[in-house]
Amino acid sequence: MAWQEPVTTWGDTYFTHEDMNRICGNINYLCGTTLKDDYTTDDIPSRQDWAQVLLNVGNMVNGFNLPLAIPNYDVTPQNLELVESGINEAFKYIQRRSASATARRYVGSGYSAQQPPQNYVR
Amino acid sequence: MSINTENAKKIRKPMEVYCGIVAQMQGAEYPADFSASDDKLIDADYETTLANTDWPARHIVDFQGNGTPLDGSYTWYDASEVPSINNGKIGVRGHVDTPLVFTISNTAVGSIPAISIIGNNIDRIEFDGETYSGSEVIIPLVSGDYTETATVYPISGFRAEISDLIPGIIANFDNSNLISCTVAMRGDLTDSPSWQISDIEIKAYMPQNLESIIPNMADDSPIWYYAGYDGDYCETRKFYLAEPAKQGGNIITIKGEDASARLDNYNQQPQIVAAPRNTARRVAYNKFKQLIESAGVKLRESERPPAVSGSNKKERIIVLHEATARDHVANIMNLGHYGTFWPQFTDAGIPKVTWSKPTPKWLINESDIGDHVQTYTRKTARITSDDENGVTSTVTKSNSWRTITEPFDVTANQKVIQNYSDMFWAYSVANQKTRMWSTANSVAYVTKRATVKNSNGTKSYQSYVRGKRVIITPAEKNLQSPGGNIGGVLKLQNIVHGQLQDGSAYFFPRPSIIFDRQPVCGSFRFKGDPRWMPRDVFTMRMMDGSEHVCMVENVTLVHEGGGTYADVTYRQGVI
Numbered sequence: 054m055a056w057q058e059p060v061t062t063w064g065d066t067y068f069t070h071e072d073m074n075r076i077c078g079n080i081n082y083l084c085g086t087t088l089k090d091d092y093t094t095d096d097i098p099s100r101q102d103w104a105q106v107l108l109n110v111g112n113m114v115n116g117f118n119l120p121l122a123i124p125n126y127d128v129t130p131q132n133l134e135l136v137e138s139g140i141n142e143a144f145k146y147i148q149r150r151s152a153s154a155t156a157r158r159y160v161g162s163g164y165s166a167q168q169p170p171q172n173y174v175r
Numbered sequence: 176m177s178i179n180t181e182n183a184k185k186i187r188k189p190m191e192v193y194c195g196i197v198a199q200m201q202g203a204e205y206p207a208d209f210s211a212s213d214d215k216l217i218d219a220d221y222e223t224t225l226a227n228t229d230w231p232a233r234h235i236v237d238f239q240g241n242g243t244p245l246d247g248s249y250t251w252y253d254a255s256e257v258p259s260i261n262n263g264k265i266g267v268r269g270h271v272d273t274p275l276v277f278t279i280s281n282t283a284v285g286s287i288p289a290i291s292i293i294g295n296n297i298d299r300i301e302f303d304g305e306t307y308s309g310s311e312v313i314i315p316l317v318s319g320d321y322t323e324t325a326t327v328y329p330i331s332g333f334r335a336e337i338s339d340l341i342p343g344i345i346a347n348f349d350n351s352n353l354i355s356c357t358v359a360m361r362g363d364l365t366d367s368p369s370w371q372i373s374d375i376e377i378k379a380y381m382p383q384n385l386e387s388i389i390p391n392m393a394d395d396s397p398i399w400y401y402a403g404y405d406g407d408y409c410e411t412r413k414f415y416l417a418e419p420a421k422q423g424g425n426i427i428t429i430k431g432e433d434a435s436a437r438l439d440n441y442n443q444q445p446q447i448v449a450a451p452r453n454t455a456r457r458v459a460y461n462k463f464k465q466l467i468e469s470a471g472v473k474l475r476e477s478e479r480p481p482a483v484s485g486s487n488k489k490e491r492i493i494v495l496h497e498a499t500a501r502d503h504v505a506n507i508m509n510l511g512h513y514g515t516f517w518p519q520f521t522d523a524g525i526p527k528v529t530w531s532k533p534t535p536k537w538l539i540n541e542s543d544i545g546d547h548v549q550t551y552t553r554k555t556a557r558i559t560s561d562d563e564n565g566v567t568s569t570v571t572k573s574n575s576w577r578t579i580t581e582p583f584d585v586t587a588n589q590k591v592i593q594n595y596s597d598m599f600w601a602y603s604v605a606n607q608k609t610r611m612w613s614t615a616n617s618v619a620y621v622t623k624r625a626t627v628k629n630s631n632g633t634k635s636y637q638s639y640v641r642g643k644r645v646i647i648t649p650a651e652k653n654l655q656s657p658g659g660n661i662g663g664v665l666k667l668q669n670i671v672h673g674q675l676q677d678g679s680a681y682f683f684p685r686p687s688i689i690f691d692r693q694p695v696c697g698s699f700r701f702k703g704d705p706r707w708m709p710r711d712v713f714t715m716r717m718m719d720g721s722e723h724v725c726m727v728e729n730v731t732l733v734h735e736g737g738g739t740y741a742d743v744t745y746r747q748g749v750i
Contacts, residue, residue, distance in 0.1 A: 063245065065245065065246075066245060067241045067242035067243060067244055067245065068236065068242050068243045068245055069238060069241070069242035069243075070238035070242070072242070073238070092238060093238065094238045094239055094240075094271050094332070095215070095238070095239070095270050095271040095334070096238050097215065097216060097235060097236070097237050097238070097252050097268075098236055098238070098251065098252070099251060099252045099253065099254065100250075100251035100252065100253040101253075102251075103236075103251050126250070126251060127247065128236055128243060128245060128247065128249045128250065128251070129245055129247050130245045133245070
């Protein structure tokens with residue numbers, strides 16, 4: 054499944070199969086996992102399903118040393134924000150790392166037709 | 176929104192009232208079979224979970240409809256969680272937009288007159304050519320051996336969920352179908368009280384004609400009630416069906432009593448209770464509690480017994496005479512209050528036992544109540560008794576063995592029950608194999624060996640009983656009020672002799688406590704608060720600014736026509 058923009062501001066709303074598909078699809082995109090990402094309105098996700106989400110988000114937050122709290126099993130807007138913020142920050146982190154890797158190719162070159170990316174990290 | 180906030184208003188919002196009855200009718204077998212149904216989720220032991228109507232249906236994350244509300248009340252489905260009253264249950268949940276099909280069976284022998292189904296997201300149930308609308312339905316059954324298919328249609332976009340399915344009747348009422356609900360909660364704060372049973376009467380609109388079915392609801396079927404406002408409800412009160420429910424036209428009438436009605440079921444046999452001064456309060460409180468529980472009252476709350484304190488010398492003894500738990504409980508609450516030791520049993524749907532002296536819970540301004548009338552009861556100036564042992568007495572133990580029965584012939588393993596007129600605190604039984612039970616004036620046992628006649632004409636292995644007596648000695652024939660001779664004479668019926676002592680004071684029975692009671696009683700009409708209980712203590716602030724501590728005797732809480740009020744009677748002081 055393609056990357057979908059995470060929802061990082063949850064209000065007093067409902068948690069739908071589309072939200073679950075976005076969360077699991079994005080985790081699959083980032084981690085190469087195969088979490089179920091085709092939930093329908095007839096599905097009832099289990100605690101074990103959510104445990105996989107928490108495990109992967111926790112690994113990314115800890116592994117990338119992201120300044121975020123680890124989400125838990127609460128079915129609340131705050132907790133879903135933590136999940137999707139974790140995914141979103143992990144995505145940004147990977148993008149930055151990828152951009153840095155690209156930029157490092159220009160270091161030491163006499164000239165370049167292209168400018169180094171703006172977010173080049175020295 | 177809270178009850179206190181609404182009570183503070185001149186005109187408060189209509190109170191939300193919820194009540195109902197669960198009348199299970201035990202048939203030959205559980206009437207519903209879901210084994211062939213195409214369900215999404217089902218409890219493995221659904222017959223148990225569906226029949227336990229007090230087990231809540233779990234709020235699990237589910238993508239049906241609009242999805243799961245993020246209000247914090249939902250959890251993730253966990254198949255390993257064992258259904259229980261604490262864990263809740265799944266029940267039976269179908270697929271979204273797909274009917275849930277199961278079978279209902281009845282039998283000719285042990286026929287069930289109806290089944291009740293409580294669910295969620297149910298549009299209608301079709302059974303035996305009839306259609307029943309909504310998520311709470313009662314399906315009348317004809318008797319006979321048969322099995323029919325029931326089809327449960329969900330609301331569009333949702334799954335049909337069944338949480339309760341019982342043989343019998345579940346009827347839930349709220350403001351939308353309730354005509355009136357009257358909860359009469361009673362105490363007795365007179366000088367010679369008897370235990371008063373509290374009751375509930377529900378009148379509700381019932382469109383379905385169940386006239387032939389509802390009289391079959393069993394006595395003791397639980398009736399529940401609570402009221403309040405969103406976010407602040409009183410504790411759920413539980414009553415039990417006391418007389419057959421009736422339906423006249425579209426109105427159903429249900430009457431129930433609280434669990435304290437069972438106090439008559441337990442007859443306390445004569446018993447010696449002995450306690451040194453350091454544990455006397457604890458012993459008295461535990462006996463009080465045991466009387467209530469032995470009658471079959473399941474306490475929802477009980478205070479921890481008083482701590483052991485003081486000297487363990489000077490054991491004091493009381494004799495409890497044969498009487499019902501109802502009489503003993505009333506007697507302890509009348510004559511067993513002293514200092515901070517104040518054993519109280521209140522029920523009114525929330526059976527609770529405490530021993531700490533109650534303090535005011537509510538403040539009532541005389542200006543906020545209506546029809547306030549004060550009455551003055553006659554003060555008790557003198558207490559007498561027809562009892563030959565007087566109003567108070569002491570009980571001592573004799574240490575010498577006394578023959579109660581002369582030796583008599585028995586067979587081996589013979590059950591023997593002996594009753595006596597005197598009271599004994601210890602028994603010695605000859606040729607006894609096991610003791611079945613003993614009271615202060617009876618002993619039951621099984622003999623060990625058969626009596627044999629020896630060659631010289633004497634007998635071996637006869638049985639006889641010896642005992643150590645308790646001696647009741649009169650202490651005070653009459654008691655005179657220290658306040659003088661103004662007032663009436665109260666004649667006590669003693670069901671307890673002797674007195675228990677705590678520290679330097681005798682605290683039970685302590686008839687002189689009656690002299691401390693204030694003669695001022697009263698009644699008023701109040702907005703009505705579903706949290707009030709008989710024997711609640713409140714402060715009454717009078718128009719002239721004076722304040723009096725009072726105790727609630729009776730509260731009749733009436734929800735009717737969208738309004739709520741309570742008629743309260745009280746007595747000044749803490750009784």
